[in-house]
Amino acid sequence: MLFCYVQSPAKHALSVISKDTLPKDTIVIQDSNFEIIMKWTNKGKISTGEGDVPNNELWIKYKSGKEELMVACRNANNPDSIIGDIYAPQLSNDKAEVYFLSAAYATSDELHGVNLKTKQERAVCAANFFEIIRSGKYKNDIIVNQHRYRFKKPIGSYNWFYIVDEQGKVLKTLGESSKKFGLSAGYN
Numbered sequence: 783m784l785f786c787y788v789q790s791p792a793k794h795a796l797s798v799i800s801k802d803t804l805p806k807d808t809i810v811i812q813d814s815n816f817e818i819i820m821k822w823t824n825k826g827k828i829s830t831g832e833g834d835v836p837n838n839e840l841w842i843k844y845k846s847g848k849e850e851l852m853v854a855c856r857n858a859n860n861p862d863s864i865i866g867d868i869y870a871p872q873l874s875n876d877k878a879e880v881y882f883l884s885a886a887y888a889t890s891d892e893l894h895g896v897n898l899k900t901k902q903e904r905a906v907c908a909a910n911f912f913e914i915i916r917s918g919k920y921k922n923d924i925i926v927n928q929h930r931y932r933f934k935k936p937i938g939s940y941n942w943f944y945i946v947d948e949q950g951k952v953l954k955t956l957g958e959s960s961k962k963f964g965l966s967a968g969y970n
Contacts, residue, residue: 810840810871811880816898817843818852818871818880828855828866831888835867840880842898852880853896853903861886862905865894872914874948875922883909889939890929895948907950910941920945923953 811818819841827834837855844850858864864886871882879895886892886908893909896902909926923945931939943956 811873813873813877815845818873819843819849820868820871823855825855828857828864828885830864830866830885831861832867832885832891835885837866838868840868840871840882840896850901852898852901853882853894855884862892864892865903870912872912874914875916879948881906881912881914881924883912893924893926893950905950906948907946915945920953923947925956 805822807819807821809817810820821839821841823837823839825837828837839854840852842850842852853865853868855866855868856864857866865884867885868882869884871880873880874895877898879897881893881895883891884894890908891910893906893912895904895906906924907926908928910929911927913925915921915923915925924947925943926946927941927943929939929941940958942958944952945954945956946952
């Protein structure tokens with residue numbers, strides 16, 4: 783049996799599938815000019831701080847029917863550069879970039895962006911949840927939930943929400959609950 787993570791509103795939902803049966807390709811973003819498709823591969827698993835995770839890819843399919851690979855999973859020495867178990871893709875407001883989460887650290891995933899034209903991928907920041915802000919003062923910025931550590935009393939870890947820009951720079955600290963922000967996923 784192969785253990786495979788399938789995208790769900792929760793961080794990951796674990797499903798068990800046979801070695802010969804991968805999840806079907808799934809349209810994860812639909813636009814009038816293109817579709818973003820998540821494709822599952824039978825390539826080896828990717829080693830991350832979370833353990834070994836499934837290997838999947840994001841593809842773009844244009845109206846003409848032409849398909850192009852946007853981003854594929856990869857191993858790397860730096861957790862920021864690992865791409866494994868791609869999930870939760872969202873299209874930027876200007877439709878120029880797709881943001882997605884990828885397994886990375888033991889306590890946190892990494893938010894990545896990939897440019898639709900150039901297919902250049904980049905790490906944005908650590909995040910276990912994200913949502914692109916669609917309107918208002920922070921339009922085009924991103925709400926993320928980050929796992930952090932406090933080294934002054936009270937010592938310990940915490941998961942707070944922040945508004946970051948498209949490069950991952952913190953613009954505003956929001957605090958510990960998403961309920962007051964009306965986020966679609968209701969992540970807490």
